[in-house]
Amino acid sequence: MEDLLEKIGKLTLVDAAALVKKMEEKFGISAAAPVAVAAAAPAAAAVDEKTEFNVVFESFSGDKKVDAIKKVREITNLPLMDAKKLVEGAGGVLKENCPKDEAKKIKSELEALGAKIALQ
Numbered sequence: 001m002e003d004l005l006e007k008i009g010k011l012t013l014v015d016a017a018a019l020v021k022k023m024e025e026k027f028g029i030s031a032a033a034p035v036a037v038a039a040a041a042p043a044a045a046a047v048d049e050k051t052e053f054n055v056v057f058e059s060f061s062g063d064k065k066v067d068a069i070k071k072v073r074e075i076t077n078l079p080l081m082d083a084k085k086l087v088e089g090a091g092g093v094l095k096e097n098c099p100k101d102e103a104k105k106i107k108s109e110l111e112a113l114g115a116k117i118a119l120q
Helices: 002-009 013-027 032-048 065-076 080-090 100-112
Strands: 052-060 092-099 115-119
Touching: 052 065, 052 080, 052 100, 065 080, 065 092, 065 100, 092 100, 100 115
Parallel strands: none
Antiparallel strands: 052 092, 052 115
């Protein structure tokens, strides 16, 4: 077995590629498939874990409208009238590319006041 490995190690790149192709044909296998599957696994795991979110104000239905407007102003630094319009029905993005923990905190604070918030 060691002799075979030594011979394979001395092959040129072109000869090694030809050897792989002949082995694939003879044994009905593909050398590329396991590599593609192995490479795709970490990529899929990375896609699942999102770290930044857009905090979107969707609607408001509660009796703490003034508190919600104050909180929106605190988060966005919007003028009073713009924050009021957002809370009263315009909706929109409150904060873009917000870290996960901060986005969850904003969402829970506003939902406690009667807002419907989405993290995208």
